[in-house]
Amino acid sequence: MIPARALAALLLAVAAVTGCGKSGSPPVKGPQPEDLPAYKVDSAFRLPSSPTWERARRRGHLVVGAKEDQPYMGEKDPASGRYSGFDIEIAKMVSASLGFDPKTIEFRTIASANRETALQNGQIDYYVGTYTINDNRKKQVGFAGPYFMAGQSLLVRRDEKDIKGPQDLAGKKVCSAAGSTPFQRLQKEFPQADLVAYDTYSVCVDNLLTYQVDAVSTDDSILLGYAAKVPEELKVVGKPFSKEPYGIGVPRGDNALRFALDDALEAQEKNGDWKRAYEATLGLSGVPAPTPPPIDRYPAS
Numbered sequence: 001m002i003p004a005r006a007l008a009a010l011l012l013a014v015a016a017v018t019g020c021g022k023s024g025s026p027p028v029k030g031p032q033p034e035d036l037p038a039y040k041v042d043s044a045f046r047l048p049s050s051p052t053w054e055r056a057r058r059r060g061h062l063v064v065g066a067k068e069d070q071p072y073m074g075e076k077d078p079a080s081g082r083y084s085g086f087d088i089e090i091a092k093m094v095s096a097s098l099g100f101d102p103k104t105i106e107f108r109t110i111a112s113a114n115r116e117t118a119l120q121n122g123q124i125d126y127y128v129g130t131y132t133i134n135d136n137r138k139k140q141v142g143f144a145g146p147y148f149m150a151g152q153s154l155l156v157r158r159d160e161k162d163i164k165g166p167q168d169l170a171g172k173k174v175c176s177a178a179g180s181t182p183f184q185r186l187q188k189e190f191p192q193a194d195l196v197a198y199d200t201y202s203v204c205v206d207n208l209l210t211y212q213v214d215a216v217s218t219d220d221s222i223l224l225g226y227a228a229k230v231p232e233e234l235k236v237v238g239k240p241f242s243k244e245p246y247g248i249g250v251p252r253g254d255n256a257l258r259f260a261l262d263d264a265l266e267a268q269e270k271n272g273d274w275k276r277a278y279e280a281t282l283g284l285s286g287v288p289a290p291t292p293p294p295i296d297r298y299p300a301s
Helices: 004-014 051-059 086-097 112-120 181-189 201-209 220-229 255-270 273-280
Strands: 063-066 074-076 106-109 141-150 152-157 173-177 194-198 215-219 234-237 244-251
Touching (some): 063 086, 074 086, 086 141, 086 244, 086 255, 086 273, 112 141, 141 255, 152 181, 152 201, 152 220, 173 201, 181 194, 181 215, 194 201, 201 215, 201 220, 215 220, 220 234, 244 255, 255 273
Parallel strands (some): 063 106, 173 194, 173 215
Antiparallel strands (some): 141 244, 152 215, 152 234
């Protein structure tokens, strides 16, 4: 077993790009390309009523916002530049439904605090990255889905005895991502916790391993990935204390694109691609595929 401090030093060396693993090596227990589904491209698909889709057609490919430091969800290999994870597979499968070969997607890493701006400014066509749907965000962007239901939880060191759930956070240093829903919930519901915020969860995990914080809090889907990478050092504790419906973020007002993505998600869930994508990525954490949440086709705005 690698001592916690030695492991932390290794993680810190590559935190800016991966968050976990040795530089240049494949993710530990991570998704293998040969196990991922292949998605059939609908070459006849057209969506002229969507300005976002039309720009992508003229460009020749989609530009998709994602995370790069979330094992099993959205992670970037520093050596190859390849993105992998369940969110990445969602982005790829709906790309095929929109008529674009998933191999042509240009992924861009966008931090949680910058998601709305990136969509509003046209930096990306859509965003798939543990993006919780809520009413406040709907005022700024649109959402297709949800395609997955997560819940906020806590990641602690394996030797931690005092923290068994959110009720134990008073006086504890707790880290989350700046601008994220989990950070805002901690501020509101657990004000006695000593909160620390960074742009990425990988930095939070590094600080946890080096004893600078006592816990990391975000969605259980993300935390399970980190715990699965170094199970001798980390564990997820307690029951989830929220419901986090993940959606695909789109520019607000582009309802044609939003509804087309809803159609794509529904079709991919029915044909089994959704489940196959889950099993090849997030399912490697040991948690079986859940039933996808019902899609919310809320009215055009």
